[in-house]
Amino acid sequence: MPEEKKIIGIVGSPNKDGRTNELVTAALEGCRKAGVETEIIQMSDHVVGTCRDCLPWICKDELKCTYKDEAFEFFSEKLLNCGGLVFGAPVYWWDTTAMVKYLILKMFRVYARTAPLNGVPAFGIGVAGGTGNGLASGLRPLYHFLQMMWMRPLEPVPATRFNFEVCIEHSRELGGELAGMSRSISPFKRREESLELYDKLPYLGLSRAEERRVLADMVIMALPEADRQGAAAGLAQADLLLVQGRSLESAAKVSEVYDQAVKKYESKV
């Protein structure tokens, strides 16, 4: 019987003991509970260099970057031999971190054409902080990576400080699911199948305004039940303004609800 492959968890944060680490660790706990071995990788120990977009495009045939890059060789070996991936990264400027981008850009250049990870299951965890802005847009680069590599996605985890504990539990559950999928890898047969699956994932297709509304709702849900009602009514007003075509007023109402809810939240924690 072939040896079962490990599931790897990448912490795409410079902060080894931060929230990204906590969430990736929880996901890997879920994998181990389901009986699959895991390995956690701190990306800050292996920062990949920039892709130089070389021409002629030799690396796609040689399956190796022309320039010496030990960190990239390290990740290539880990990713090409994994049975599943948990990819966690903080949200920086409504986007992801530089070191995550460096890795994914080189991975595309060398491997996207041959798709050696077709069907390998994976999910991403985006970790927003103070404001929570970018909870969806920070996940997009991670899922763009999974999609370009033809990996089979589970739903994303959009973590903020307001839903952190819920996300820990959810990451653990998804880890268990990932472990099950890693035992019978199911490659995509057609691109359309992958396009449809990724298009159906929650959060990734949200507009900025929709994302802000989800965030406001997240803060409201973090409040004690007695404090939620007024805020929820505010969001209902914002929705009404939107259907009336008054999108700017609607967005301003969402911001107002969000600001008040954050104040309440901060007074309680």
Ligand SMILES: Cc1cc2nc3c(=O)[nH]c(=O)nc-3n(C[C@H](O)[C@H](O)[C@H](O)COP(=O)(O)O)c2cc1C
């Ligand atoms: C350069 C930088 C940019 C950031 N940008 C955002 C942001 O756009 N939205 C947000 O909610 N938090 C932002 N944060 C906060 C981080 O997302 C947050 O602290 C997160 O927990 C960091 O993950 P870590 O605990 O693994 O380091 C930013 C932090 C830094 C250092």
